Amino acid sequence: MSDYDGNFMDDLSPLSSPNIRGLIAMLDQNNNDRNPISETFPETNLSTNPQSEQRSGCLRESLAARRGFDIPPLEIGSVSPFANSFRNPILVPSPILVISPGFRSPLLQSPNIFSNSSSQIIPPCPIPNGAPPEMVQISSAGDQTMIIPNNNHPQGVVVETDVMNHISLENGCEEDDMDREYNQEKDKVEDHNVVVEPSSRKKRKMVVSNMMGVTRQNGTDMVIIQVESEEDHPDDGFRWRKYGRKVVTGNANPRSYYRCTYTGCKVTKHVERSAASMKLVVATYDGIHEHAPPPERIKKSGTKNQSGSSMSQDPSNQTLGLGRPHYSSSASQLFPSALAPQMDMTQFHFYGLSKLPSLPVKKNHERKIDHVIPDGTEVFKVIWEQLFG
């Protein structure tokens, strides 16, 4: 039996899993004079399109001024060297949070930090004063949001954003007042840089956002994660059986469909290479594992993991880190087990990571990944510092 099987349930004591309401109350106490994130996050998006930046920027500032806060000016150069490649006004640049091989972050594994969020009304989280736009937003349940200031990360999380392109097309997804206000005004702006037609019910379900987000949608258990991986099916700790493969429109790379092989588990996922970059694998998880990951199979030396179904003894292997955690991972080194926040990432969406309009794929145009998080735990560390630091 693995460490995980033996210990992880013991780590899930109520005290070790402060609920989000409590977390945010703590934040409020520490950040009384700061703007709530729910009002702030539209400004976290950056434009890389000079024209739309000009127009949307004015709108953004106008809206922000009405809300009583300032928006720091954007320096394009501080965002990403390939930000300028997104200039097509009808395309939404994909958010990029590049997670390197070996990613098995507690951020993606702890099951409870935002648990039961759909039924709660959560006060908005504050963010630091003067927070720059280069930040990773973590949001949940529409009214739960965390933002990770990008520049707090020692190596800089790669986040490409485009000004206020947060368009929720979720059927029944509630916009907050500012979003609604913004979208109404945005519609008046010609040549705004997003055109997304909700042409079907499935498409309506998607949320287009150029920011990296972690959000749980009411009534859904879908998570979309994009990672850099050479493997077509990166290890996520669970065992999967492939049951289908399909080429979908907008992506020449086939999508593979997997089902969790655990008896009774109905979690499915599909995995495809990003149309924008062959380096990126987009995994969409549907459902929540109600079981622990199976013990890791012992990989015989010299044999390939034939199934591609995610079992490996090699800690350097690619992981997506969904489901419940192996606390033998670096997570347990970052936090004492009793403090390690619990969050099941199958309860969140990473908006805009896969359901975005296709990016232009240019031959000989290689999108450079200039910053890669060496270990996903760093992402969580940043969140943790924001919450309790």
Place this chain on the structure above:
DNA sequence: CGATTTTGACCTGCGC
């Protein structure tokens, strides 16, 4: 021989 992948056919929902 069991587990897993492959792949064409089929099903379902949606827009027109």
Place this chain on the structure above:
DNA sequence: GCGCAGGTCAAAATCG
């Protein structure tokens, strides 16, 4: 009603 697209089924093939 038809066509399209996404998702699933299931028999055959493959692998260890």
